[in-house]
Amino acid sequence: MEDVAREAGVSRALVSLVMRDSPKVSPAKRTAVLESAAALGYSPNRLASRLASHRTHTLGVLFLDLHNSVFADIHDGLSAGLAGSGNQVMVAVGSADPRTELEAVRSFVDLRVDGVILAGYTGTSEDLTAALRGTPGVVITRELEADGVDSVLTDDFRSGVLAVEHLYGLGHRRIAHVDISDWLPYTARREGYLHAMRQFGLEPQLVHSDMTERGGRAVMEQFLDSGAERPTAIFAHNDLTAIGVMEALAGRGLAVPSDVAIVGCDNIEFAASPLIGLTSIDQHARELGLVAAQAMLDRIAGTAGPAATRKLEPALMVRRSSDPAA
Amino acid sequence: MEDVAREAGVSRALVSLVMRDSPKVSPAKRTAVLESAAALGYSPNRLASRLASHRTHTLGVLFLDLHNSVFADIHDGLSAGLAGSGNQVMVAVGSADPRTELEAVRSFVDLRVDGVILAGYTGTSEDLTAALRGTPGVVITRELEADGVDSVLTDDFRSGVLAVEHLYGLGHRRIAHVDISDWLPYTARREGYLHAMRQFGLEPQLVHSDMTERGGRAVMEQFLDSGAERPTAIFAHNDLTAIGVMEALAGRGLAVPSDVAIVGCDNIEFAASPLIGLTSIDQHARELGLVAAQAMLDRIAGTAGPAATRKLEPALMVRRSSDPAA
DNA sequence: TTGAAAGCGCTAACAC
């Protein structure tokens, strides 16, 4: 920068202004600076500028799992929502391990990102607040009580209810739920399921899995082989699991939906594929990203209140896996 | 840091040493520093430490498309390969747009990352070299001629050949290829296809699409509706496209593989699903990530030569879409 | 082992 200034015959400050294209630089000097910068192959060290300016224009984003395309959809929404805001995104993957997740958040904070967005955080509110140290946060797919942390999600309880109501309406009475690990803070889908089952006077049946296709398949195979009475319908925690369940059923020669009807949750791209035809509860993933981006921008701009929750309404997408007519 | 030093009754330099757990600090002082740091809620500003130390211990990683799970596999490999190296990863998504990609690379470089890994770069070698400004680079899924940039890929030409040989062996003679845009630098799969077709004295037939499920589907529907003579087998550039092609065929009431056999490329998770059963050419995505991570670590350590290419051998995975017996 | 001093490359007031 020193060199560029000398070469262009101006001061370092002027170079700095040009680099940030400030309006208060004369066109002549501007081109002079730009030319010598090009000649010398100079580009500003952003580490230094960030350190000096206390602004990084970078947002840290944490995803639970890159293999679940619902996070790709959320990412699309975030990118779209952040486009033109001058912010860039730094992605980390947490793998459903609170330790890894918090490590990533701390890392973001140590780098002084302007904000942290978490899509699929599995730890506690206290740990997050501690790791954030006052950095603005937005949590997607979950409702969290924490100062300065907004929540953006789709109503998971309602999703569970929608699934059961749909299956009940089709005449099903033995409806099982493939749930996730007990310790995970994502309980609302299960609760919605349990609530609706009770409302209809039905006996709930829970099986635990791990949110993956492989997991859903394994748990279902095990279940089918156990000789337990088979449900006529299954509501799975997410689409990946639901697809795994469908694979297990196919492997045992059972037909979907005539032997067992399936409903997933998330409405990922593959669920909609005619090859799969999975009935699912749309979480509006892309819009979650969009809304979260806006919430973060508001929070950074200081125009946000203490901590808001934005909850979207889920939408039932009926397909072949629950209704052959669809 | 000043405060911590005062609180612990030591100098700032000592605090710095403790924070980087240097071995040359007495245990007593160490705990004293750690305690006052905890008491004051201090954590080092990594921007500052990076600026001063000229090392960021961060690698920039660029992915072509988060919706294609082959990149999630590559990411898994990278994480595994980098685990324990003390490096963290910063992800950006390029969306097959050279401008966006170069922008991301420049951004990485301006932040002084220690290296840049590109999985699915679509621009030119010159532009990349210019954007990198000497930062070590590793390109995955492509062979690039550039100083200080290693290439890690699976033999794409061979993949194309494998696909055709497989289909020829099954008796197919009218084998079409669903290709990608002409301007993209990923031409080897097509060339392998063309080469093998010529070898067998067959007439090649190319259709262009865009590497996505939706794109593959659209192009196939259009093709089927055009009334052109239908091939008996199709080799698609990647699995996403192949799945789109299968959807289009299903939509027109054509059976796979009896009416049309399909071979994809990448061997993504869903290809292996019994619900899809797509024959594919495995690119060993996870291993690509692993190898790329190692190449980058070597390059950063300075133990790498000028620019090496590591090429893996693709593997044919036969499934239902080409062979009902599989 | 510990401390003092000199940067890292840039931004931000302020004065010119």
Add this chain to the structure above:
DNA sequence: GTGTTAGCGCTTTCAA
């Protein structure tokens, strides 16, 4: 508009 002067918060000699 343009230049001057301090820092930003840490690392790094180097001497003690």
